[in-house]
Amino acid sequence: MQENTSKKSELKKSCVNCGAELTYAPGTTELKCNYCGHTQQISPSEDSFKELELAPYLNQMGSQSHSEEITMLHCKNCGANQHIEENYKSLHCVYCSMPLIIEDAYKEDWILPGAVLPFQIDQAKAHAVFKKWVDGLWFAPNNLKKAAIDPQNTKGLYSPFWTFDAQLYANYTGQRGDYYYVTVPYTSTVNGKRVTQNRQERRTRWTPASGSVNGFVDDTLIKASKQKTGVIPKKVALWNLQALQPFDSSFLAGFVTEKYTIPLKEGHLEANKEAKVIATNWACRDIGGDTQQVSSLNMRLSDETFKHILLPVYISAYSFNGKRYNFFVNGQTGIVSGQRPYSFWKIFLFILLIITIISVILIFAQNG
Ligand SMILES: [Zn+2]
Numbered sequence: 001m002q003e004n005t006s007k008k009s010e011l012k013k014s015c016v017n018c019g020a021e022l023t024y025a026p027g028t029t030e031l032k033c034n035y036c037g038h039t040q041q042i043s044p045s046e047d048s049f050k051e052l053e054l055a056p057y058l059n060q061m062g063s064q065s066h067s068e069e070i071t072m073l074h075c076k077n078c079g080a081n082q083h084i085e086e087n088y089k090s091l092h093c094v095y096c097s098m099p100l101i102i103e104d105a106y107k108e109d110w111i112l113p114g115a116v117l118p119f120q121i122d123q124a125k126a127h128a129v130f131k132k133w134v135d136g137l138w139f140a141p142n143n144l145k146k147a148a149i150d151p152q153n154t155k156g157l158y159s160p161f162w163t164f165d166a167q168l169y170a171n172y173t174g175q176r177g178d179y180y181y182v183t184v185p186y187t188s189t190v191n192g193k194r195v196t197q198n199r200q201e202r203r204t205r206w207t208p209a210s211g212s213v214n215g216f217v218d219d220t221l222i223k224a225s226k227q228k229t230g231v232i233p234k235k236v237a238l239w240n241l242q243a244l245q246p247f248d249s250s251f252l253a254g255f256v257t258e259k260y261t262i263p264l265k266e267g268h269l270e271a272n273k274e275a276k277v278i279a280t281n282w283a284c285r286d287i288g289g290d291t292q293q294v295s296s297l298n299m300r301l302s303d304e305t306f307k308h309i310l311l312p313v314y315i316s317a318y319s320f321n322g323k324r325y326n327f328f329v330n331g332q333t334g335i336v337s338g339q340r341p342y343s344f345w346k347i348f349l350f351i352l353l354i355i356t357i358i359s360v361i362l363i364f365a366q367n368g
């Protein structure tokens with residue numbers, strides 16, 4: 001009986017026609033065979049998202065419900081934990097391009113994702129976006145342009161995040177500030193004469209305030225990847241979470257999935273900090289006036305739930321002068337950003353060119 005329970009994370013997907021690997025086709029709800037073109041519909045999930053109750057997971061992290069084993073490869077160079085589909089050809093770390101050794105694979109528990117945001121743009125499109133971005137960069141080293149030519153360097157990654165929901169209740173005390181203006185006389189010297197003039201100055205009248213606020217905090221998004229060098233830029237890390245789908249491992253086929261390296265407990269602490277910011281904003285709105293000070297805030301969260309979710313991003317890793325650079329393309333929106341190296345020689349030669357042009361102009365001006 002137990003032998004039959006199929007695992008959600010590691011179901012094999014192969015083509016019914018030719019046996020080749022099926023991969024998820026971005027922007028669709030289909031798996032596609034890269035050899036014969038056969039497509040297979042991903043059956044829509046009956047379940048809605050699984051919001052998990054937080055307390056049992058925090059109290060006993062070993063909690064086995066909703067977690068299962070997955071094959072992971074650990075990058076010894078940068079520390080990323082990644083799950084790669086069995087048929088994946090090039091085993092290189094998505095972050096640092098270090099080769100990964102299949103023999104190093106090991107089984108590990110992970111809390112099953114509650115939802116996944118499937119890739120909407122495919123690798124070719126992401127690569128085109130990346131290439132266009134590189135072409136538009138000034139003073140980029142030639143090696144960078146070369147890296148941009150090789151599509152092998154752009155890889156699709158499902159990056160792990162935690163989201164938290166909670167009912168928030170907070171008591172606060174503080175001060176309400178209302179602006180008023182006073183006329184202040186001042187003297188100055190005009191044409192050698194001392195004159196008295198008036199100017200308006202803003203003052204704030206403070207009155208004590210206190211009260212309580214409450215509301216629902218929905219989908220606080222907290223990154224679950226510890227990556228220091230591969231931090232997804234803010235500009236790229238904006239997804240429309242309305243498009244989340246209930247988790248189905250079919251969406252992962254052909255992509256790399258990173259396992260969370262920031263544990264739930266730590267993620268929850270971050271979410272609490274964000275909740276505090278939200279509560280403070282609510283308190284300020286509640287106080288009213290032109291400006292506010294919150295001196296004490298007592299916050300309580302209840303009915304806390306969380307989800308482990310996977311969000312799509314294309315990464316291109318590139319090494320220049322011993323330094324590592326990552327470039328990112330949002331797998332849903334196609335927004336691109338990244339760190340970039342500057343070519344010393346290109347800048348040097350450019351400055352030299354400018355100096356030469358100025359010199360030539362000066363010489364002509366003198367002779368003319
Ligand atoms: Zn096929």
Ligand SMILES: [Zn+2]
Nearest residue numbers: 075078093096
């Ligand atoms: Zn790595």
